[in-house]
Structures are given as C-alpha cells and as structure tokens.
Amino acid sequence: MQMSVEVRESSDTDRPRFPATERPPVATAAATLTVWGTVRAWWRDPLDYRWLVRTLEKRAALHTMRGFIAAAGATLALITGLNLFSAAGPQGWVRQVTVFNTATAVVWAVSWALGPWPSERRSLVLMAGADVLVTAGCLAESCRLFGALSLMQLVVTGGYFAMFHGPRVLVLHGGWSLVSVLALTWLLLHDHTGDTAEAASVVLTMAAVTAMLFPALHFCCWVLRMDALTDPLTGLLNRRGLDYYVSSWFGPRAHGPVCLMTVDLDRFKRVNDTLGHAAGDRALARVASCLRATTPAGAVVVRSGGEEFIVAARLAAAAATAAADRLCRAIEAEGAVTASIGLAVTTTTAAGGLDDLVRRSDTAMYRAKRSGGNRVCMAG
Incomplete structure (x- = not known):
C-alpha cells in the first residue's frame, strides 16, 4: 500500500531534538574532534x-x-x-x-x-x-x-x-x-x-x-x-560510507527492521542559479547540520550526491514515518529549501538488502516530488 504524509508547518519549539551526545561516531564522520576524541572514535569504530x-x-x-x-x-x-x-x-x-x-x-x-x-x-x-x-x-x-x-x-x-x-x-x-x-x-x-x-x-x-x-x-x-568515506562539504558520510556502515545491518545473523529515507531538496537548482553556488553550498551545510540534529540516535546520515541525502536507521514503519515527518518539517523550518523524502522499511533478512532498500526509497522520493514536494511518501 502506498502512503503519502502531508507536512504541516511547525515552530522550532515543537520539533523533537536528539541530544548531540547520543549521536554515533559514524553519523557525524567529520565532526570536530579533540585528539582524545579522535582516538576514542577510532577505538569504537567497528571494522566490517x-x-x-x-x-x-x-x-x-x-x-x-x-x-x-x-x-x-x-x-x-x-x-x-x-x-x-x-x-x-x-x-x-x-x-x-x-x-x-x-x-x-x-x-x-x-x-x-x-x-x-x-x-x-x-x-x-x-x-x-x-x-x-x-x-x-x-x-x-x-x-x-x-x-x-x-x-x-x-x-x-x-x-x-x-x-x-x-x-x-x-x-x-x-x-x-x-x-x-x-x-x-x-x-x-x-x-x-x-x-x-x-x-x-x-x-x-x-x-x-x-x-x-x-x-x-x-x-x-x-x-x-x-x-x-566522508563528504568534504558537509562532513557527513558519502555513498561509500553508507555501504560500509549499513551493509553489516543485513545478513543471516542480523535482526530487526531497517528503514532508509532518501531526502532530496526541492527546486535546489533555483538556489544555485539565483544566489550562486556558494549560497547553495551553505544551504547544503545547513541541511546537513539539521539532519544531524534531528535524526534518531544510532542513525547513519549520508550525502549521497548533489542535493540528495540518505538517512538509515533501525526503526519499524511507524517510528520511521514519524522520524521522516520530523526531518521534513525541520528542513522546511530552516527557511532556505524544502525536501521530498522517500521512505522504505524492510527486515534485515529480506532479499535484496541495502541496494533494494535504496531503490525503493528513491522511487518513493520521486513520487513525493511529483506530488508537489515538501512531503514524505512511503514505499509500498
């Protein structure tokens, strides 16, 4: 069944936020670290x-x-x-x-x-x-x-x-x-x-x-x-980083649901054309910061290319829908751009794994764009 979630406006005060201390090292790959912070991230980072x-x-x-x-x-x-x-x-x-x-x-x-x-x-x-x-x-x-x-x-x-x-x-x-x-x-x-x-x-x-x-x-x-594995502009992981960290969530020994959100900024080309590429880069950096602050603890946040981002988390359908709605509202509240979000949820033992999840969420994202943007659509 296909589902479209319309986005309502909201103020900054009613947007749920997750403490920065709950963010995993993998979600903020290029976050500012101290010497000991870097060593601690190295020690905690799993080698797949x-x-x-x-x-x-x-x-x-x-x-x-x-x-x-x-x-x-x-x-x-x-x-x-x-x-x-x-x-x-x-x-x-x-x-x-x-x-x-x-x-x-x-x-x-x-x-x-x-x-x-x-x-x-x-x-x-x-x-x-x-x-x-x-x-x-x-x-x-x-x-x-x-x-x-x-x-x-x-x-x-x-x-x-x-x-x-x-x-x-x-x-x-x-x-x-x-x-x-x-x-x-x-x-x-x-x-x-x-x-x-x-x-x-x-x-x-x-x-x-x-x-x-x-x-x-x-x-x-x-x-x-x-x-x-890091995108130099936003400090998020890149597409290869997504594969490195999330592919281990699938397999015979894995368990639980996995959701993936494809976040594509609406009419972003107009920002570059009217304000210049430097302004576009600043907008991308602000969206990246917004994603870091709003995504659930344990999520992996990625800039997959251009104005497209991916968020992967271990959430079931209901929680994933609520999280995607929060992301959409948070990006809109930043003021510069809005986003179309495609959401797909699967189990860790499902056939196709990460590639299938990316394909499904991408298809749902394009459906959100065709519906006018600034909304969440869930893959069937």
Whole structure:
C-alpha cells in the first residue's frame, strides 16, 4: 500500500531534538574532534570484516592477498623447518614441538592457498592459533637469544590483524606479544647470568616491532579510510560510507527492521542559479547540520550526491514515518529549501538488502516530488 504524509508547518519549539551526545561516531564522520576524541572514535569504530573481504573481491585483489598470506605461512614453516636441521637445533621434547609447529605452518599455508576465504570467526581462530604456536616455539627454543628474535614472526599475524580486524583485537595481539617478550626476556636473564642491558635491548626492540608498530599503522589507515568515506562539504558520510556502515545491518545473523529515507531538496537548482553556488553550498551545510540534529540516535546520515541525502536507521514503519515527518518539517523550518523524502522499511533478512532498500526509497522520493514536494511518501 502506498502512503503519502502531508507536512504541516511547525515552530522550532515543537520539533523533537536528539541530544548531540547520543549521536554515533559514524553519523557525524567529520565532526570536530579533540585528539582524545579522535582516538576514542577510532577505538569504537567497528571494522566490517565482510565489507573488507567483498571490497577486495570486487577489486580482484582477494586472490593476491590470499597468496601473500599463504607465502607468509610457508615462510614460517621454512624457518622452523631449517631450525630442525641446525647443529644447535632443538632436542628431545623441544624437537617434537618444533616438528608440530612446522607441520601446522605447512597446513596453515595450504589452507590459505587452496581453501575458501575464512569467515570472521574462523579468521580470528586461525590467527590466534598462529600467535600461540609462534610463542610456544620461541619459548621452547634452546638458544634464548634466537628464540627472542624469532618472536619477530608475530609481525605476520599482527599485520593481518591490522588489515582485517579492529583495534581491540589488535591491542589484544599487542598484549600477547608483550607477555611473550617478557617471558622470553626472563628466560634470557635466567640462562645468561643476568645481562640486564642485553635483556632491556631485546624487550624494547621486540615491543616496538610487535606491539607498537601495528596499532599506529592501523590508526593511520583508519584516519585515511574515514577521510575517503566522508563528504568534504558537509562532513557527513558519502555513498561509500553508507555501504560500509549499513551493509553489516543485513545478513543471516542480523535482526530487526531497517528503514532508509532518501531526502532530496526541492527546486535546489533555483538556489544555485539565483544566489550562486556558494549560497547553495551553505544551504547544503545547513541541511546537513539539521539532519544531524534531528535524526534518531544510532542513525547513519549520508550525502549521497548533489542535493540528495540518505538517512538509515533501525526503526519499524511507524517510528520511521514519524522520524521522516520530523526531518521534513525541520528542513522546511530552516527557511532556505524544502525536501521530498522517500521512505522504505524492510527486515534485515529480506532479499535484496541495502541496494533494494535504496531503490525503493528513491522511487518513493520521486513520487513525493511529483506530488508537489515538501512531503514524505512511503514505499509500498
């Protein structure tokens, strides 16, 4: 059933507002942040593993990445295998541990080279297992200095965590690396009559490489990614940002309704033609601020291009209709322009996902425009 919601005029005082503190980091991508605010946003921002894998697949880069990871596993197998043939190689039970690690590294490399790309959970299990095996092999090494230096193998798993998992997983890996370094340093001091300077050098070197490097690189990549997902004029997310944050709302494990509003400014070309493009840019920025202030908490706000915006939220039909009506009235109250809003609501398990929701809301928006604009139309 199609529905059209006529817009009534209202004053600023009767428009519901949501506190700015309730806004999620993703909805105000380029909001002014302090240093600690930026670090906090990085820490809280989820890394969508499935989106990243899909992006690599679209760019025909997934097979290349698979080759790199398999080559890293083969290199680890070669390192531990060569140690078995060394004159000062492991003996007794330590040799058995080394053989086990070598065989596991071979299987690990083959599975990455020939098997399917792992799910997010399996990816974490594989890399956490690699962390444990690397540390176990280094602790079992008879030459403590060589064992400490062999902890550099944790750089391989650290690099993977930095690329495919969020900062919290990376910090856990860094903590594991530090514990491994400290354990090997204690063994080094115990077996080498307490050379404190040598132990301190090993600790600082290993800590810098295994625990400090990758969080810094991950943070830098996050800043660059956020810049690429942000519209420079309004500070909102762009169309790619919508896909990055909202595509994870759909899938077998997702639940609950999702609504999407396509907001298109009415007769915006007249603003540019009569007042100039600078005035048009200022109007777009004011609308963006209005959307930030009026959309429900947890919503993702996007400038998809030109004078068109998209708002995605986890709302059922009734709440979504009320929210869209508030948006329409709030934009009208700004004075410069009005907006036609198309609204579509679906479940997270529905076929078509985000693309279908965008298509339906876009169709409803054009129906609102044909009806005279400054109104909300809901997709059937």
